[in-house]
Amino acid sequence: MNVNLKGKNVLVTGASRGIGLRLVERFVEAEAAKVYAVCIDGEALEKLKESLPSVETLIVDLSKWEETRERLSSLDIVHCLVNCAGVVEYTETGQITEAQWDFHFDVNTKAILNVSQIICNKLIAAGEKGSVVNISSIASHRFTPNHLVYSASKAAVDNITCTMAVDYGRKGIRVNSINPTVVSTPMGAKMWSDPAKSGPLLERTPTGRFNTTDDIADLILFLLSERAAMLNGVVLPIDGGYSRC
């Protein structure tokens, strides 16, 4: 399926690597009018700009509410937003600190609300329609030892998605989440490269493999497109059937 984004401005957070980087490449291929690539890693964004000069890169620490508002408020209207930036750390339950809680919630959850409000309110004021995809995780509703804070931050993302779908849907903006299992990215490697940990998960995955970044990008392009015009408030596992086993 070819999705064409001609005439649409798109913005991706967490664009320096992994899923976000692949999305930027796919949005350029889909001929989006303007592609904004946002993340905290200035060096990686420089490299991205060298390989894809048409992309507008913005270094933003999304955990900072006001800084984010200052940096993103002056952009052109964005029709398609992908909230992709995320962080993950393991901690044994019983040893979790306030700083670890805030670290996850500031980036994985609060930033989604902040960025979405900036982008969506501007779009509504301009009388235009759009679509948002939040990258959640299967961890929002399938539970793994020592993942408490990450799981909780992603469960909140699903909740934000559904409420935003109700509120913004009436104003012409669809909001959906996707919930992947393991994806082949630096984060995926950090969390799942140990076969003793990933093996049982893979065994319970009917399709017998984890996600590539293109599996994720294909789904997001579909959700952003008009072909998905009646999908709003969906929390969609992309897990090869794992969550049904």
Ligand SMILES: NC(=O)c1ccc[n+]([C@@H]2O[C@H](COP(=O)([O-])OP(=O)(O)OC[C@H]3O[C@@H](n4cnc5c(N)ncnc54)[C@H](O)[C@@H]3O)[C@@H](O)[C@H]2O)c1
């Ligand atoms: N990789 C997986 O197995 C997997 C599985 C399920 C869900 N996810 C989710 O998919 C999303 C992307 O994951 P990925 O695997 O590409 O991760 P990654 O670690 O490869 O990339 C994360 C991106 O987020 C950016 N980022 C982190 N903190 C930031 C901050 N404070 N401000 C701005 N940018 C910041 C990083 O610079 C990077 O560009 C995340 O939300 C993650 O939770 C990943």
